[in-house]
Amino acid sequence: MVRKISPLLTDAVLMTxxxxxxxxxxxxxxxxxxxxxEVWEAVHSESDERFALKILRPQKRHDKEELAxxxxxxxxxxxxxxxxxxxxxxxxxxxxxxxxxxxxxFSELNMKQALRRGPExxxxxxxxxxxxxxxxxxxxxxxxxxxxxxxxxxxxxxREGETKLIDFxxxxxxxxxxxxxxxxxxxxxTKSYMSPEQIRGKACDERADIYSFGCVLFEMVTAKxxxxxxxxxxxxxxxxxxxxxxxxxxxxxxxSEFAALIRSMMAKSPENRPxxxxxxxxxxxxxxLFKRVPKPPEVSVFDDLPNFKNPxxxxxxx
Numbered sequence: 013m014v015r016k017i018s019p020l021l022t023d024a025v026l027m028t029x030x031x032x033x034x035x036x037x038x039x040x041x042x043x044x045x046x047x048x049x050e051v052w053e054a055v056h057s058e059s060d061e062r063f064a065l066k067i068l069r070p071q072k073r074h075d076k077e078e079l080a081x082x083x084x085x086x087x088x089x090x091x092x093x094x095x096x097x098x099x100x101x102x103x104x105x106x107x108x109x110x111x112x113x114x115x116x117x118f119s120e121l122n123m124k125q126a127l128r129r130g131p132e133x134x135x136x137x138x139x140x141x142x143x144x145x146x147x148x149x150x151x152x153x154x155x156x157x158x159x160x161x162x163x164x165x166x167x168x169x170x171r172e173g174e175t176k177l178i179d180f181x182x183x184x185x186x187x188x189x190x191x192x193x194x195x196x197x198x199x200x201x202t203k204s205y206m207s208p209e210q211i212r213g214k215a216c217d218e219r220a221d222i223y224s225f226g227c228v229l230f231e232m233v234t235a236k237x238x239x240x241x242x243x244x245x246x247x248x249x250x251x252x253x254x255x256x257x258x259x260x261x262x263x264x265x266x267x268s269e270f271a272a273l274i275r276s277m278m279a280k281s282p283e284n285r286p287x288x289x290x291x292x293x294x295x296x297x298x299x300x301l302f303k304r305v306p307k308p309p310e311v312s313v314f315d316d317l318p319n320f321k322n323p324x325x326x327x328x329x330x
Contacts, residue, residue, distance in 0.1 A: 035107035066113040088180035097148030123164035133313040135306035140173035148177035150289035153218040162224035219282035226277025234262035269299040
């Protein structure tokens with residue numbers, strides 16, 4: 013039987029076999045791969061410090077748009093370095109013709125991965141996770157940035173509930189005055205979490221991120237996105253026109269106060285949402301998220317992570 017090997021894994025194996033070092037960084041293992049980038053754990057050869065390297069895949073390394081996106085992500089992150097709720101990006105550099113970001117090494121698990129095990133995987137420490145996620149977003153807004161791609165995939169969570177916001181590729185500076193009135197934004201984002209104004213290409217402020225964060229919180233307590241559709245257009249239309257669902261339909265342990273707060277965040281009109289992440293934080297800190305305190309699952313999602321030291325292990329295990 014002929015075994016097919018994906019291009020992503022082929023790139024990863026070649027990386028380890030041909031070049032174990034990128035400049036001073038020794039590649040240890042592949043953490044995550046995507047269509048554009050790979051994220052590697054790496055060790056600095058002189059200091060022995062561990063970092064995460066976000067590396068453009070070989071076929072993207074001379075793509076001007078992808079290079080600009082990587083540089084933009086570094087530019088945004090360089091203004092957010094004093095927050096412990098946001099992943100730190102230390103450097104944009106090119107080593108051996110390979111553009112990359114040198115980042116803080118943190119937990120590999122994002123909210124989306126945890127939710128595949130159901131909402132109970134994180135429910136027992138959800139108050140900590142929600143507060144820290146909100147604090148990271150609040151800090152970013154205070155620095156004048158709108159994230160524009162808030163989703164469960166873009167929050168990393170540690171075993172203790174420490175949470176950090178990541179991925180600033182499509183972040184924009186907040187517009188005000190005439191610039192906000194007459195400017196339009198490029199329609200970008202993840203369809204399951206996009207605010208109505210984002211879908212319409214309008215200039216976004218922090219309330220667009222608040223809408224997306226409301227969608228994230230809905231999913232955190234139900235393991236389901238608030239809206240689904242059989243086509244992309246159907247999904248986007250539901251964000252624009254459908255009635256706002258309540259998480260209580262899927263999880264009756266959610267407190268009525270928290271369910272109401274989540275629904276308010278997903279209001280169609282920005283004026284009807286919490287007007288800032290600080291307003292949200294004040295409310296959520298004063299309420300119970302659940303009627304009954306959730307218990308930790310018998311098997312922690314952190315003990316069940318698929319893990320390997322380098323891409324060759326994928327072949328050894330087959």
